[in-house]
Amino acid sequence: MNPEEYIKAVERDYPETCKEFKDIQAEQYSVFCKKQFDYGPHNISLGSDLHKEEDIVASISAIVVRLNDKIQRLINMVLRKKTFATANESIFDAFSDTAVYCIIAEIVKRKKWCK
Numbered sequence: 001m002n003p004e005e006y007i008k009a010v011e012r013d014y015p016e017t018c019k020e021f022k023d024i025q026a027e028q029y030s031v032f033c034k035k036q037f038d039y040g041p042h043n044i045s046l047g048s049d050l051h052k053e054e055d056i057v058a059s060i061s062a063i064v065v066r067l068n069d070k071i072q073r074l075i076n077m078v079l080r081k082k083t084f085a086t087a088n089e090s091i092f093d094a095f096s097d098t099a100v101y102c103i104i105a106e107i108v109k110r111k112k113w114c115k
Helices: 004-012 016-037 053-080 091-109
Strands: none
Touching: 004 016, 016 091, 053 091
16 A cells, blocks of 8 residues: 555544544644744754754754653653643643654754754
């Protein structure tokens, strides 16, 4: 099967799940754009233009640190406290942020960040 066939089959068999997945991606994109507007791209690029491989490695490393922060928050909320909310962020906010950071890492890897 080619990728289009997988997509058609899954969308046929699980239409509500697929619609929800796309809706969540759209919500995450909206949050991503809002945060980009507030922060700009240099919080991810660490002030560089990401033309050098070492700058890309540094940027990816910074994303890993941010992901670790989110994972530690999830561990604390879910595994230690058995609660789905803290004073500042819900478990689902942390999951969403984690997904967005993973996409940002892909954009950095593909050398499309700040462009």
